[in-house]
Amino acid sequence: MRNNLSLAAVTAAAALALAACGGVQNTAGSGSDSGEYPSGAVEMPVGASAGGSSDLISREISRGLSDELGGSFPVINREGANGALAAAEVAKAEPDGSTISVQNASLFAITPLAVGADEVTSIDDFEVVQGVSRDDYVLVASEGSGFTSVDDFANADGKITYGTTGVGTGAQLACALTFNAGDTPSEAIPFDGGAPALTALLGDQVDTACLQVGEAIENIESGKIVPLSVFGPERVAFLPDVPTAQEQGLDVEVSQYRFMTVPKGTPQDVKDAIADAMQATFETEAYKTFNTNNNLTPMEIPGDEVVEQLKADTERYADLVAEYGIDLGSAS
Amino acid sequence: MDWTAFLDGFGVVTQPTNLLYCLIGVLIGMLIGVLPGLGPAATMAILLPIAYNANDPVSAIIMLAGIYYGAQYGGTITSVLLRIPGEASSVVTVFDGFALAKQGKAGTALGIAAIGSFVGATVSIIGLTLLGPIVAGYALDFGPPEYAALALLGVLLVATVGSGHTVKALAAAAVGLLLATVGSDSFTSANRFTFDTLQLQGGIDFVVVAMGLFGVGEILYNLEERHGKPHVPAAIANIWPSRKDLKQAGPAIGRGSVIGFLLGVLPGGGAVMASLAAYATEKRVAKDPSRFGRGAIEGVAGPESANNAAATSSFIPLLTIGIPANASMAMLYAALLVVGVTPGPQLIDERPDLFWGVINSMYIGNLILLILSIPLVGIFVKILRVRPAILAPITALITILGVYTINNSVFDIFVMIGFGILGYLMKKTGFEPGPLVLAFVLGSLMESSFRRSMLIFDGDPTGFVTRPISGTILAFILLVIALPLVKLALRRRDPDTTPTDKIDQEAGMR
Numbered sequence: 112m113r114n115n116l117s118l119a120a121v122t123a124a125a126a127l128a129l130a131a132c133g134g135v136q137n138t139a140g141s142g143s144d145s146g147e148y149p150s151g152a153v154e155m156p157v158g159a160s161a162g163g164s165s166d167l168i169s170r171e172i173s174r175g176l177s178d179e180l181g182g183s184f185p186v187i188n189r190e191g192a193n194g195a196l197a198a199a200e201v202a203k204a205e206p207d208g209s210t211i212s213v214q215n216a217s218l219f220a221i222t223p224l225a226v227g228a229d230e231v232t233s234i235d236d237f238e239v240v241q242g243v244s245r246d247d248y249v250l251v252a253s254e255g256s257g258f259t260s261v262d263d264f265a266n267a268d269g270k271i272t273y274g275t276t277g278v279g280t281g282a283q284l285a286c287a288l289t290f291n292a293g294d295t296p297s298e299a300i301p302f303d304g305g306a307p308a309l310t311a312l313l314g315d316q317v318d319t320a321c322l323q324v325g326e327a328i329e330n331i332e333s334g335k336i337v338p339l340s341v342f343g344p345e346r347v348a349f350l351p352d353v354p355t356a357q358e359q360g361l362d363v364e365v366s367q368y369r370f371m372t373v374p375k376g377t378p379q380d381v382k383d384a385i386a387d388a389m390q391a392t393f394e395t396e397a398y399k400t401f402n403t404n405n406n407l408t409p410m411e412i413p414g415d416e417v418v419e420q421l422k423a424d425t426e427r428y429a430d431l432v433a434e435y436g437i438d439l440g441s442a443s
Numbered sequence: 444m445d446w447t448a449f450l451d452g453f454g455v456v457t458q459p460t461n462l463l464y465c466l467i468g469v470l471i472g473m474l475i476g477v478l479p480g481l482g483p484a485a486t487m488a489i490l491l492p493i494a495y496n497a498n499d500p501v502s503a504i505i506m507l508a509g510i511y512y513g514a515q516y517g518g519t520i521t522s523v524l525l526r527i528p529g530e531a532s533s534v535v536t537v538f539d540g541f542a543l544a545k546q547g548k549a550g551t552a553l554g555i556a557a558i559g560s561f562v563g564a565t566v567s568i569i570g571l572t573l574l575g576p577i578v579a580g581y582a583l584d585f586g587p588p589e590y591a592a593l594a595l596l597g598v599l600l601v602a603t604v605g606s607g608h609t610v611k612a613l614a615a616a617a618v619g620l621l622l623a624t625v626g627s628d629s630f631t632s633a634n635r636f637t638f639d640t641l642q643l644q645g646g647i648d649f650v651v652v653a654m655g656l657f658g659v660g661e662i663l664y665n666l667e668e669r670h671g672k673p674h675v676p677a678a679i680a681n682i683w684p685s686r687k688d689l690k691q692a693g694p695a696i697g698r699g700s701v702i703g704f705l706l707g708v709l710p711g712g713g714a715v716m717a718s719l720a721a722y723a724t725e726k727r728v729a730k731d732p733s734r735f736g737r738g739a740i741e742g743v744a745g746p747e748s749a750n751n752a753a754a755t756s757s758f759i760p761l762l763t764i765g766i767p768a769n770a771s772m773a774m775l776y777a778a779l780l781v782v783g784v785t786p787g788p789q790l791i792d793e794r795p796d797l798f799w800g801v802i803n804s805m806y807i808g809n810l811i812l813l814i815l816s817i818p819l820v821g822i823f824v825k826i827l828r829v830r831p832a833i834l835a836p837i838t839a840l841i842t843i844l845g846v847y848t849i850n851n852s853v854f855d856i857f858v859m860i861g862f863g864i865l866g867y868l869m870k871k872t873g874f875e876p877g878p879l880v881l882a883f884v885l886g887s888l889m890e891s892s893f894r895r896s897m898l899i900f901d902g903d904p905t906g907f908v909t910r911p912i913s914g915t916i917l918a919f920i921l922l923v924i925a926l927p928l929v930k931l932a933l934r935r936r937d938p939d940t941t942p943t944d945k946i947d948q949e950a951g952m953r
Contacts (some may be wrong), residue, residue: 156851160484160770160773161484161485161487161488161770161773161774162484162488162767162770162773162774162776162777163773166488166777167777167780170488170491174492186488187851188485188488188850188851189850189851189852190645190850191641191642191644191645191850192627192641192644192645195641195644196641196642196644196645199641225632226627226632227634229639230634230644270901272898272899277629278629278630278631278632279632298898298899298901299898300587300895300898300899301629301630301895302895303629303711303891306710306766306767306768306773307710307711309766310582310583310710310760310764310766311586311587313583313764313766314582314583314584314585314586315583316586316587316899317899328785329765329785329786329787329788329789330764330765330787330788332787332789333787333788333789335764335788397495400783401781404780404781404783404785405780439632440631440632440633
């Protein structure tokens with residue numbers, strides 16, 4: 112019933128669009144080269160609203176899958192609880208490849224540090240098919256704050272405020288670790304996502320903020336905000352002059368990455384078909400351009416390597432948070 | 444300002460392909476605006492692939508922008524005819540719009556709304572053309588303390604909306620504020636009133652509340668009201684506003700446009716505040732404020748001009764500083780990324796054709812919308828002739844489908860039905876759902892801005908008063924509260940003018 116309704120809604124909208132603009136190509140094309148999969152429409156729930164990077168990546172992959180495998184892969188926005196809602200839907204879906212989802216590492220590795228034990232989403236409920244890409248965080252300072260490097264924090268008088276993109280996000284963790292590792296008095300100001308946090312930074316309402324590179328890059332390039340540090344294992348190709356936190360002597364490495372998940376127990380041939388189609392998509396020019404435009408670093412590693420890294424990160428974050436006595440859930 | 448680039452922008456828009464894309468965009472926008480639920484952001488997400496396939500990226504952006512402002516026109520229609528506001532900024536239109544429709548003046552209301560929308564949007568585009576970057580700078584001065592003060596003002600203005608008791612309106616607003624706390628707290632991620640369900644963790648969606656209280660509540664009320672009575676089709680007195688209506692609505696449209704332009708620049712809550720402030724302003728300046736809530740044309744003209752002006756000026760933060768002000772703007776941001784353009788301060792210099800092409804397409808798009816609206820008003824008002832026995836199930840189906848499409852959630856349908864029952868009971872007991880819905884929208888803005896401010900101030904609340912903008916807003920709030928009290932004191936002294944509230948109230952029940 113639910114299937115039919117959402118399908119009806121999507122097809123109704125698509126029909127509306129197609130009827131209105133007859134010339135536009137339908138992306139759910141033909142040309143199936145994998146025998147059985149998919150046998151019908153494949154739902155791709157995404158735990159974020161339309162327009163954010165999680166949503167855009169899902170849509171890009173959905174296009175690639177339907178080009179490679181035929182059939183349609185409608186992306187369904189199931190916003191809420193940092194993506195836990197969409198995750199719960201995938202976890203309990205039929206394990207036959209009819210429900211697949213691109214999910215964020217932060218939901219499994221960082222959100223558990225902020226929420227109660229019964230709200231934790233475990234990676235053990237899923238099978239990871241394929242890595243997708245990394246979305247790096249950057250620590251930026253407002254023009255008015257006068258900070259030009261993390262060393263300037265030591266000379267600041269009073270508390271330094273830092274805007275984050277929300278509680279239990281990688282942005283919050285990265286900033287909290289940076290300030291605590293340097294013993295800097297600071298205050299976290301959580302916002303509802305990157306855009307409001309950036310607005311506050313541009314208006315000098317907060318001194319610094321941790322944002323995703325794609326959200327900040329245009330204002331960094333025009334000199335309105337000052338990048339201080341990135342948090343990946345190496346520098347980000349889009350901001351080659353910005354040092355990593357580790358280069359600056361801080362033991363902080365936080366990154367967001369995304370990967371394709373299916374419900375536990377999905378047959379191997381289905382997983383292979385999805386992984387092959389995704390790898391073929393990654394090779395296309397259109398997908399590479401998409402990554403560049405959105406400042407995403409490819410992380411196209413096999414599923415088991417993703418799980419390994421995710422488990423290592425989860426442990427590392429928990430240790431760091433315990434070491435510095437940070438409580439992500441208490442907004443300080 | 445670079446006039447050559449501006450004029451070249453018109454050259455871009457008037458290419459036949461771009462005109463066609465503009466027409467398609469506003470048409471789709473208007474249609475989805477009429478259907479509650481499927482909003483412009485979701486539609487833009489579905490149509491995003493067009494940005495890949497269009498020969499010229501500017502055409503695709505023009506079309507997607509058209510969907511957004513086209514939806515603003517469509518939203519009015521259900522507010523006026525069926526009492527279902529599709530989004531927060533059209534809630535206040537419901538009061539006088541629906542009252543006018545019941546008096547057989549649906550055509551007047553829709554006509555004035557269309558004209559007001561056109562004028563509001565055009566004033567705002569002119570503002571965007573001439574003052575865009577300057578206004579964007581002032582929007583940045585609005586930090587959390589300013590938003591907290593603004594939201595507080597909004598909650599107080601809520602009490603002036605509608606025709607009922609002020610006390611009842613405040614009580615409903617208090618319930619709205621309480622409902623706004625449902626969900627995971629965005630500061631500590633503690634669960635508030637979620638009853639251990641994941642579905643309530645993200646809070647309750649505005650559209651679910653509004654469609655339940657207004658749409659379903661109205662259907663239930665009508666079922667009882669009309670039971671056993673013969674069906675009398677609503678009279679449709681006039682399709683188009685008379686000269687007198689236009690004269691009456693003119694100043695309201697002007698004020699609404701300016702308010703909408705200024706408040707719409709503020710990301711998050713700007714459009715709701717704009718329509719609310721426009722309504723409150725009209726009620727204040729009116730010679731006879733008691734007409735409001737029972738079919739005052741200014742009560743439609745002001746907010747409708749304001750919310751369209753606000754929708755247009757929400758392009759300013761996106762195009763000049765690269766900040767999407769709402770979900771639809773985020774989709775437009777995504778579409779710009781798809782065509783290889785990152786919106787931000789450099790956009791105007793790097794891609795003047797795109798910048799001015801999109802802005803100038805809005806002049807044309809709004810003109811198309813006005814022309815489209817005129818014949819459509821005549822068609823839409825015929826809905827009122829449909830027997831309730833047929834219309835009620837159709838409305839119920841539309842609201843259920845609409846609510847489902849927001850989050851693809853069956854749970855939301857049950858929440859909506861729950862609010863429908865609440866809406867019915869409120870109507871039976873003389874409470875207006877409007878203050879509840881508006882306070883619900885402003886509640887989370889007020890709470891999170893207040894808490895954010897306190898964190899920034901390090902716990903010292905004097906910052907609210909010492910910051911120039913928030914201080915001014917707070918002083919204004921004091922004035923708004925004090926003024927009626929002073930008036931009341933003066934009236935007490937003069938025994939000749941006895942309050943006529945009681946009579947007004949009974950008339951308001953009609």
